[in-house]
């Protein structure tokens with residue numbers, strides 16, 4: 001991947017035709033459909049509001065369906081999961097899914113055989129991968145064992161965390177490991193290594209040469225920098241307007257905003273969806289994506305976790321060789337962009353962390369292995385146990401994978 005020196009921005013920040021000359025072509029960026037709008041610079045209380053829409057808006061554009069399918073409510077999942085595991089149909093469906101996306105742990109030898117004589121680069125998502133999905137996003141902590149596993153992996157292979165959260169939150173509050181590279185806000189805020197052989201990267205105005213806390217030279221890449229005031233404005237509007245919706249939570253990730261509805265009564269989902277929809281009408285340069293019980297508002301730029309992987313591989317000097325094996329572990333829709341890049345462009349492996357079969361661009365999967373144990377328990381106990389296991393076990397599998405990798409690397413280097 002090359003950064004062209006004659007460009008001012010790698011990002012499609014303004015789709016209006018008059019600004020086309022500002023559009024960069026970072027790694028073949030393609031424009032999003034024109035939105036033809038300008039930045040609103042007013043304070044959130046002064047935003048000229050378009051007429052609020054009707055709930056039909058969010059029904060007809062599919063938002064509600066996407067919200068309902070964005071990870072089933074935990075109790076329902078556990079119940080279905082527990083009841084269904086005795087069913088032959090589910091077993092068959094699951095087995096055929098596992099044939100398509102085999103367990104990364106069971107296939108570990110196959111992976112390492114392929115990795116022999118290659119440089120591995122490890123990319124990890126945070127929520128649902130390194131920490132279990134919990135009701136309160138502020139309580140999604142990674143265990144100290146997981147932290148050690150990630151730290152050890154980073155001793156052997158360059159390791160980066162690519163999260164939807166703000167980079168600062170992930171680095172300073174959640175992960176706290178200085179030896180990693182980080183991309184926050186779904187890849188729109190990257191702190192990565194300086195690739196001295198890439199001579200022209202610093203001429204791109206989205207890249208700022210900086211130093212990290214250990215005074216190490218780093219590159220800061222923020223392709224949506226000009227959206228910061230807009231995102232802040234939308235954040236404050238959303239906080240204000242969702243005040244009355246019990247259980248809702250809005251997070252500001254600097255380059256994107258998350259509107260959580262995990263703890264909102266399902267009968268109020270249409271209201272929260274419509275509210276976000278109405279606000280977005282005032283910001284045609286922002287778009288919405290769906291995560292796990294979360295609506296994510298982000299700039300309409302052609303940048304995602306997949307592009308972030310490409311950018312980091314390039315920064316690491318690992319983008320142009322066949323002897324590189326990038327591995328990406330993630331659980332969410334936004335991770336699919338990275339799985340796709342690995343599968344189609346980088347010759348790497350995506351690993352999907354999921355308790356249920358899902359369509360994915362990943363190559364391998366990591367799934368809760370505890371279902372066999374819990375069938376033998378009486379139903380209420382099994383529901384309780386599977387709840388606890390479900391929360392923790394997926395992350396434990398990720399940890400086991402990282403530990404296996406470290407043991408293998410260790411052995412290789414000792415050999």
Ligand SMILES: O=P(O)(O)OC[C@H]1O[C@H](O[C@H]2O[C@H](CO)[C@@H](O)[C@H](O)[C@H]2O)[C@H](O)[C@@H](O)[C@@H]1O
Nearest residue numbers: 126127133134135137140163164258262292294
């Ligand atoms: O890319 P990620 O690191 O996976 O971040 C995606 C979102 O993760 C967080 O929300 C999700 O996890 C929460 C804690 O388990 C959960 O309560 C929520 O329902 C999930 O959507 C984070 O709070 C979001 O801002 C991220 O976008």
